Amino acid sequence: MLARVVRGGMQPHAGRPATLAAVTRSRVRGAAMSPSTPTPATTLRGTSAITLAVLATVALPLRLAGQTPPTVSVPDEVSCARCTIRMSLVARVRSADGPGSIDFMPNAVRVDALSRYWVMDHQDLPKVFDETGRFVQVVGARGDGPGEFRNPLDAVAIGDSVLVMDYALRRATVVGPSLNPVRSIAMRWGFASPLVLAWPQEVVAAASINTPDRAGLRLHRVSFEQDPAAVVTSFGPYGGEMRPGRDVFQRISVNTTGRTFWTADLNRYALHEWSVDGKELHSLWRRQSWFPEDSRGTIGGRRTPPSPAVASLSEDATGLIWVFIWLPKSTWRDAWPPEVPGKREYSPREIAVEKLRTTVVEVINPRTSRVVARQPLDAYVVNALPLRRAVLYSVDPTGFPVVSVVSLQLERR
Secondary structure, three states, X not given: OHHHHHHOOOOOEOOEOEOOHHHHHHHOOOOOOOOOOOOOOOOOOOOOOOOHHHHHOOOOOOOOOOOOOOEEEOOOOEOOOOEEEEEEEEEEEOOOOHHHOOOOOXXXXXXXXXXXXXXXXXXXXXXXXXXXXXXXXXXXXXXXXXXXXXXXXXEEEEOOEEEEEEOOOOEEEEEOOOOOEEEEEEOOOOOEEEEEEEOOOEEEEEOOOOOOOOOOOOEEEEEOXXXXXXXXXXXXXXXXXXXXXXXXXXXXXXXXXXXXXXXXXXXXXXXXXXXXXXXXXXXXXXXXXXXXXXXXXXXXOOOOOOOOEEEEEEEOOOOOEEEEEEEEOOOHHHHOOXXXXXXXXXXXXXXXXXXXXXXXXXXXXXXXXXXXXXXXXXXXXXXXXXXXXXXXXXXXXXXXXXXXXXXXXXXXX
């Protein structure tokens, strides 16, 4: 989350939190940023406010046919009091130096069909590691030409290949199993968190598309059958309603076990099940004192803790939803660099993200609308992976960044 916030242009002043309120301006200003449309800026910059009067003058987006399902409240009490979540190390993805070194928290870590890990950092080229965590190679080169990248933000496996999304170039590049770029497909918008339902015609991705008919609809079914890629359908919860100060950006499950998929609000603990054509089938809401109904999406400041946020989610083979929640860590004050008189901007790499937030994982059974189990992980989760795995980011005692892949098992004591 932090990497997306700081690239989106937020400004954490000393003693004052940075917010994602700029997202609500996207209907009026095409330049408004969201977590799905990061910019490669290296500093945090503030944005101006918008009035309700201006927002009200803009036409509402078109809604897809069908009724929104009733929202079911999920109680806090766990349904399996004797269940626990056991975490075990799968791989430590690291290289001490050279082209495979990792010097900051990745934007995302994905896995391909050969069990290789793709470390995505918008300021660097994609780095590939084998299933044991050993560095294999860097993919592509820097530039604007074929097989080159400027802002490779995310990636997703497509068969034995991988699709790399480059926000700056507005381009998706297919990389073959030998790690050579094969072809590129232009994209009109910057897509994030892609989920492949059926390649190439059904890819669900999150984006802010600031057109009158799509503003507020953060989910899109995209076809890569043609060049440029085409948005087939746009949809989202709450009928695309946008309110000042509320970000409706969606986290998309990293996998699906059928012809439906789940998403979660970034800044409220609400889960949504969707059909391939964008119809909302199921909606669950966790109302908690530790996760306000309308969290403002702030990374905080020297005197303000970061807001809770949904980090990632996945669905396991039994249909259980694993939700990873970011919460303020007890060391959040130590995450900020020493205060310098007159300094009001900070580079993302000046902030110790591993001290800013910790993670809690909840396992939710959507059939019973109950929390099965809950476990603090005492770690910063970058994102979930299929097969009940997750990627953790930490810094060792020598100050060296460490990316770990862990397996999570639900066990009865």
